[in-house]
Amino acid sequence: MAVSWLQRLAARAAVPVFPVRGMHGEEVLYRLALTPGIKLVDSPRHASILLVAGGVPPDQHDALRRVHDQLPGPFATLWYRSEPLDELAGATRLDDPDALPEALKTIHRELMSGKRGSSPRLLPDEPPNPWEGLGDDGHGGKGMMGGVPYGRPMAMNMTDDIRDGLTLDSLTVTLGPFLPMLPPGLTAEVTLQGDLIQSWTTHSAPYPIALESVFFQALQGPVPIAELERARARYHLKRLHFALRLAGLDRLALEALRLAFAPHPGQDRAMALRRRLVRCGFFRLTTTGRGRLDENQARRVGGIAARAPGLEEDLRSRDAAYRRLEFTPIIQGGADTNARWCQTLAEIEQALQLADQAERDAVHTQRSDGVETPRGPWHEQWPEEASDLLDDLLPGLEWDEAMSTLASLDLAPLSPWSLEETSGAPVPTSVEERRA
Amino acid sequence: MELLTLFFIVLIATGLGLLIQWLPMRHQPMPTYPQRAPFLGGGLPETHAWSRFHVRYYPMTLLLIAFEMEMMFMYPWAVVFVEQGMKAVMEMGMFLAILSVGIVYGWREGVFKWQ
Secondary structure, eight states, X not given: OHHHHHXXXXXXXXXXXXXXXXXXXXXXXXXXXXXXXXXXXXXGGGOSEEEEESBOOGGGHHHHHHHHTTSOSSOEEEEESSOXXXXXXXXXXXXXXXXXXXXXXXXXXXXXXXXXXOOOOOSOSSOSSOOOOOSTTSSSSSSSSSOOGGGSOOOOOOSOOSSSSOOOOEEEEEEOSSOTTSOTTOEEEEEEETTEEEEEEEEEOOOOBOOOHHHHHTTTSOXXXXXXXXHHHHHHXXXXXXXXXXXXXXXXXXXXXXXXXXXXXXXXHHHHHHHHHHHHTTTGGGTTOOSOOXXXXXXHHOTHHHHTTTOOOOGGGGOHHHHHTTXXXXXXXXXXXXXXXXXXXXXXXXXXXXHHHHHHHTOBOOOOSOEEEXXXXXXXXXXXXXXXXXXXXXXXXXXXXXXXXXXXXXXXXXXXXXXXHHHOOOOOXXXXXXXX | OHHHHHHHHHHHHHHHXXXXXXXXXXXXXXXXXXXXXXXXXXXXXXXXXOOOOXXXXXXXXXXXXXXXXXXXXXXXXXXXXXXXTHHHHHHHHHHXXXXXXXXXXXXXXXXTSOO
């Protein structure tokens, strides 16, 4: 009796979903984050549904199996625009983003009421490295140190501390590709001494990010600047949402996302968001001057990372239509994490202000030999993938500094397909359509 | 009698505590081994998590105790010194010598360097 009453209560609660962010699967997750009744959680242990959003390359299927088996039972999987693993051939697959929230709620209700069975475990229920029981102290090795308990060597003091000489045992782990605090797809081998990153080796680059189709159209002919700039602001707001969630500022993260999806976001709302970020101390989190890029690195990352330290590299300033709107690139004069976030906020406000101005005067771009994407200039070649920079940038940083630095850098390559093609997101209405 | 009452109270409290923990777990299977592994987003740990951790404030604590004990002992000693004279000075000398070992150790660990 009591159990069925508890089950009914659990079925009515918000659906805890752990999202595995696959290729081009992020857009639908932004929409889910704003859907009432759905709760995106950061650990599989808090979830009842594993949502695989977007394709996962075959070489990362083993990692996906490990994440799948970390959900507590009963749990279910849902595959959004992704092919289920061979062992889960009968699992629910969906391609329609609008049907996703209802499908998640239905699955959760059925799971809680016992109408739906749990997803099967994919990995054998046995210790990954069985206990050997060797040694005087039963630690798997001989002598006091140097054993291999459960087949894994003891964390040993192999390298000198690079902070202040107080050496700790170093702990080596492989992170990703589905760790919520890293860009999706990024895998790295990290050696930690306490909270200090001793070494960082990037193994696989983040998945490509899709831009809105208006950036592709800008390379073929004139497009309304209002559309281009709103798409730019949306892109930066989504990145800001990610960073705010990482900082534990969930309400502000949702506020940033609401602004991104607002039909007509104004500069005043962006300024109000900035004021709230200042009040809650977001900029104080990143004032240690860490994550500093040198000039070559900044130029290689491009976009905001290049403009923040003062490199005025912006293709928009070559366009006569932008010059007519009195556009000048914003710069900050700092190459660290804090300067990049100040630059991001300033560029969001500038983009929304340009969009309002351009919409009033119906201004279109004039040059189509290149376009300044939110990720950097795109004319003869794409903005390049730069995740290998992390190998030099992150060692020596404490974990929180490293994560905020990583969130402030946009290192993923660009996808050859547009956001509308890859995510099924509705194409934003053009200025002409909105006027009509 | 009081001890017996206390024994029963401890027994009942422990029994209730264990019962409350056992009741919801009685139909729950143990989590599987993959479920018990640390969550690294699909990655694996390469070393055991059983690592030694340096308590960074340790030398500072040692120094605080060294000076604190010194002061705590010196106030009553000042009163006794009037009565005992040279004997009290020798005792204090021995005490300070032992305490200074801790200070010298802290010095070696770099506790006097501002970082």
